Amino acid sequence: MAFLKRNPLFLNKARRNSSIQTIIIILIIAGLLFGARLLFSKSHKITGHLKTAKTYIIKGNYPAGLEALNKALAIDPENALTYDGIGFLYIHKGEIETAREFYAKAEEKKVIAGRIFNHKTTGFDFISKGKYSLASIEFEHYNRLVARDLQGVFGLGLAYHGMGKIKEAIDIYENALNINPKNSGIMSYLEKAKKQKDSGSILCVLDRNSQPLLKKEIKQGKSLYPADSATDKIIGLNSADFGKFGIEYALREYIPGNEITLTLDYNLQKAATSILYDQMGSIVILKPKTGEILAAVSHPKFTPSGVDKKFGAYKYNPNKVFFNRAFDMLYEPGSICKIITAAAAIESNAEMKDIFPVQCKGSVVIEKQTFWCWEKHGTVKDVQQAINHSCNVAFAKIGNQLGNERLVDYACKFGFNSQINMQLPVAVSTIGIEAENKFALSEKANGLGENYKITPLQAAMLVATIANNGVCMKPYLVKEIKNIKGDIIYKEEPEIFKNTLKKETAEAVKKLLVDAVYNGLGKKAKVEGITVAGKTGTARSTKKGLDGWFVFFAPAENPEIAVAIICEAGGKGMEVAAPKARQLVQQILKK
Numbered sequence: 001m002a003f004l005k006r007n008p009l010f011l012n013k014a015r016r017n018s019s020i021q022t023i024i025i026i027l028i029i030a031g032l033l034f035g036a037r038l039l040f041s042k043s044h045k046i047t048g049h050l051k052t053a054k055t056y057i058i059k060g061n062y063p064a065g066l067e068a069l070n071k072a073l074a075i076d077p078e079n080a081l082t083y084d085g086i087g088f089l090y091i092h093k094g095e096i097e098t099a100r101e102f103y104a105k106a107e108e109k110k111v112i113a114g115r116i117f118n119h120k121t122t123g124f125d126f127i128s129k130g131k132y133s134l135a136s137i138e139f140e141h142y143n144r145l146v147a148r149d150l151q152g153v154f155g156l157g158l159a160y161h162g163m164g165k166i167k168e169a170i171d172i173y174e175n176a177l178n179i180n181p182k183n184s185g186i187m188s189y190l191e192k193a194k195k196q197k198d199s200g201s202i203l204c205v206l207d208r209n210s211q212p213l214l215k216k217e218i219k220q221g222k223s224l225y226p227a228d229s230a231t232d233k234i235i236g237l238n239s240a241d242f243g244k245f246g247i248e249y250a251l252r253e254y255i256p257g258n259e260i261t262l263t264l265d266y267n268l269q270k271a272a273t274s275i276l277y278d279q280m281g282s283i284v285i286l287k288p289k290t291g292e293i294l295a296a297v298s299h300p301k302f303t304p305s306g307v308d309k310k311f312g313a314y315k316y317n318p319n320k321v322f323f324n325r326a327f328d329m330l331y332e333p334g335s336i337c338k339i340i341t342a343a344a345a346i347e348s349n350a351e352m353k354d355i356f357p358v359q360c361k362g363s364v365v366i367e368k369q370t371f372w373c374w375e376k377h378g379t380v381k382d383v384q385q386a387i388n389h390s391c392n393v394a395f396a397k398i399g400n401q402l403g404n405e406r407l408v409d410y411a412c413k414f415g416f417n418s419q420i421n422m423q424l425p426v427a428v429s430t431i432g433i434e435a436e437n438k439f440a441l442s443e444k445a446n447g448l449g450e451n452y453k454i455t456p457l458q459a460a461m462l463v464a465t466i467a468n469n470g471v472c473m474k475p476y477l478v479k480e481i482k483n484i485k486g487d488i489i490y491k492e493e494p495e496i497f498k499n500t501l502k503k504e505t506a507e508a509v510k511k512l513l514v515d516a517v518y519n520g521l522g523k524k525a526k527v528e529g530i531t532v533a534g535k536t537g538t539a540r541s542t543k544k545g546l547d548g549w550f551v552f553f554a555p556a557e558n559p560e561i562a563v564a565i566i567c568e569a570g571g572k573g574m575e576v577a578a579p580k581a582r583q584l585v586q587q588i589l590k591k
Helices: 002-006 006-059 062-075 080-093 095-108 119-128 133-147 149-163 164-177 184-199 228-235 248-249 264-274 305-317 335-348 383-389 392-402 404-413 438-445 456-467 503-518 521-525 575-587
Strands: 201-206 212-217 237-239 243-245 259-262 281-286 293-299 358-360 363-365 371-374 379-380 472-473 476-480 488-491 498-499 533-540 547-552 559-566
Touching: 002 243, 006 062, 006 080, 006 363, 006 472, 062 080, 080 095, 080 119, 080 133, 080 383, 080 472, 095 133, 095 392, 119 149, 133 149, 149 164, 149 184, 149 488, 184 201, 201 379, 212 228, 212 237, 228 248, 228 264, 228 293, 237 248, 237 305, 243 248, 248 488, 264 281, 264 293, 281 456, 281 575, 335 383, 335 392, 335 404, 335 456, 335 503, 335 533, 335 547, 335 575, 358 392, 363 392, 363 438, 371 392, 379 503, 383 392, 383 503, 392 438, 456 472, 456 503, 456 533, 456 547, 503 521, 503 533, 503 547, 521 547, 521 575, 533 575, 547 575, 559 575
Parallel strands: 201 259
Antiparallel strands: 201 212, 237 243, 259 476, 281 293, 281 559, 358 379, 363 371, 472 498, 476 488, 533 547, 547 559
16 A cells, blocks of 8 residues: 555646646636626626616706616616616606506516615605606505515605595505504694595695685596686686696696695785676786786686586687686787886986977878877877877877887887796787888887787786886796695795886886876776876777776885786776776775
């Protein structure tokens, strides 16, 4: 045996076997290291693409996000996280069904929650923005990946609550309390949901004083309109059968589940509706210092709660029952725009001695054309008399003294030819840039001509600018939106639209308008104990007859309201619109 162990032949063979084993082990280790390196490199690359995709998705750059996801998919077509990321992309795009499809694939492939795409955080982010349908998909997905997570279950309850699925929300809140029975926050939401269930509806839109304007029925999701025809064009409809317009349609993403507070005052809205009565036209009331729309009435009106029964009659009514005249109808302004001409003359220091006195014989020939006044005024000695009598001949002379460029410039300073952006459509009030001749310029100085158009909203802005010391505020209708948690997710603040006039000019025009009510054509708007500053207007109607205007603010010393009233095809402004102004002031300002 000793001989065998010492035999070189056997020694060499043993060494050889040992060397082979060592080499094999080295090769195996090297292979394992190489494979691990490959696997790590592959995983690292996928993770990099997914993180890049997430960054792009959150920024809203969906094409770039999809490109990064496709790169990850090319490396490993079976990677669960990549499918999770694709679902994440589509939920941010708002494509719910596609997101569901990819989340289902990710779940089949055993995706692990919280790696790169945090669905719980995203769900609460959607809730904070009032986007409950999107939040529900995130929480449903998350809760399938992570069982009995309190925040995940609670988040799903909030999402369903916001969607108006009150019964489901109650069940889920109770499940959350099974996990943590002493959670006071969840208890409060449960109580809120139970109260809504008992009332049978969810509050969606309210006025500035918390008066309900739109609710949603819980059982069938039917819209309820507590203010009914008083806010018909403002609240509107979101119906495939009867129409899509107004706040209910414009803010449909936030209904139900969020509380939308409007700047409207329901009491003022009701008052304006009753005063306009069955007269076609509009009344708009603004808060001069802020631009808040306190009321916006448009007639003829319709009854939202009974639209299904009268839809045929509404639809075929030639007077456009569903059309929002307050914001979207353009009328010839007529004499209310003499306010602009007077303001331009005062601020540009026009030589009044070169204009007045004016002899008004009821008409004047301008470039071989007869330019008519509505009455023979005789001698008009100054701009105050021109305003009081609303003398077309006097304002034609003022306009020709100022020139076209200055008239257009001042009209634009009051907001003409500028788009007003709101949640509801607003037509652009226009003034023609050019004036073909002195006759056209005379028309422009009097608010006349086919290219001079104004909305009732813009007409209210006209006097609100004078009331607000020459500063034109941007009008707005939505005050704020709160989500299901009571957090403000949208808030609009007062914003200057145009710095129109010097304070001194506005004060001078204010005096003209006060006197126009007390001693001029606006006498029928006079209210004892309240100083009203206003201007009548009469213009050619698109229908048979004349459109009657009255624009005013009150009390003149410290204006609370600025108002435009138009009686469509109703007659002269001093006869039809001014008396309605008096009624309105008596109802809403008389103590």
